[in-house]
Amino acid sequence: MPFHLFHLEAGSSRTLQQQIRSQLTAAILNGNIPVDMALPSSRKLSELLGVSRNTVIRVYELMLSENVIISRERSGYYINPEYRVQAVLPRSEASGNDKVHWQRFLHQKPSEQRNIVKQSHWQRYSYPFVYGQFDPQSFPVQQWRECCRDSVTEAAVGNWASDQLMDDPMLIEHIQSHILPRRGIWAKPEQILITVGAQHAIYLVSQLVLRPGDTFGIEDPCYVDVRNIAAARPANVVPIPLDNEGLIVDERLSDCDCIYVTPSHQFPTTVTMTLERRKQLLLKAAEDDFLIIEDDYEAEANFTGTPCPALKSIDHAGRVVYIGSFSKTLAPGLRLGYMVADEALIKEAHALRRLMLRQAPMNNQRTVALFIARGYYDALINRQSLIYKERWHLMQNVLARHLPNSTNPPTFGGSSYWIEGPVELDSRKLSELARADSILIEPGEVYYAHAPLLNCFKLGYSSIASDRIESGIDRLAQLINRHWGGS
Incomplete structure (x- = not known):
């Protein structure tokens, strides 16, 4: 607890004792001081606050008499645990016009959106x-620990500890040459951006390509956070129904500026979009001039035969923004994904990412790169x-x-x-x-x-x-x- 930051006003109508007691009590009620932590001695607190020791002694004596604090022999003063439970004092002394009226400032309320509750x-x-x-039980702890350790050697630290804003070149190389070709995608390094998970990539794209009032087509049912991201833009969200071949391609797509699809493994119904339907979707996108966000969220979880190629792999016009993630293969808490798109979009996404969080954690990027390079990922x-x-x-x-x-x-x-x-x-x-x-x-x-x-x-x-x-x-x-x- 930084007691030295207590603000005491010399010219205040309240005495120094009253000010110290008030701020100590507020810190206790707000939970800023742990119950099992000893308060500073009267000598120490007087030095921190620049007041006489007698002033602090009188404050402690008063708070002791009011059962706010308790004394433990040879240990000092501690918060009375029962005081915090019983106290009904307000957390703030501000009132009237001094209070912040958050309804005036909060122009969006994402907390009110419907969400998946884990x-x-x-x-x-x-x-x-x-x-x-x-x-x-199936995670390769030893191999992951090895890669984590090697990513923080003196030589490796020099590659990621500086504030360079660029993604780890080793990871970009392995995504380009190892991960994407499995989905039939061939990309240049400047067409790949590392993100803090697939959801971050979706947010970046929506911010860049959707203006307020634009029409965003989503599958129905759909990944909930995509719907909420679009609604927060705010875009006109249009649900598009599915059949046993995936997203239905019809006139409902004509007014869309961008659509979101999960063609390989529709979320949440698991339907796989047929190759013929994928071709129809690309033709429709060209005819009506809209973009497609392809979320290939379980690209690596195929064990049923020859997978259908990614939509991006048969897109020759650059209309598809491809999004991948390591969450389903490694762990969701890793928060590492990537997007593949035309250089013009990646350039702006890189700049927007800088404004949000500068870059995805470079130590995690290097660890994943080593994990792939050593064959552990496969x-x-x-x-x-x-x-x-x-x-x-x-x-x-x-x-x-x-x-x-x-x-x-x-x-x-x-x-x-x-x-x-x-x-x-x-x-x-x-x-x-x-x-x-x-x-x-x-x-x-x-x-x-x-x-x-x-x-x-x-x-x-x-x-x-x-x-x-x-x-x-x-x-x-x-x-x-x-x-x-x-x-």
């Missing part, structure tokens, strides 16, 4: 069908593919037994299933009932823009052990049968 401490649940989390992908494929088949068989006709297996792979329960089912209520039974699922209504289907929900399988999948689905099916009369 359950804290999901590891404590017996059946965590959560999406977007990683399995700590080994992790191969290991995850085997694990996910096993769980994918297991989920398919178990769902067919316990929740028949509720889903179609994802054709691309990925790490989740989209479930459609009985028409009368409310997935929000099901989520509450399931959580009480140590089962975590994600209700589907939040993914819809206007008319949500309450009977849909998402089951992730990246974070649940294979031997717990069947019993978890069985218990979930029992809840559905008990409350909504069957699947």
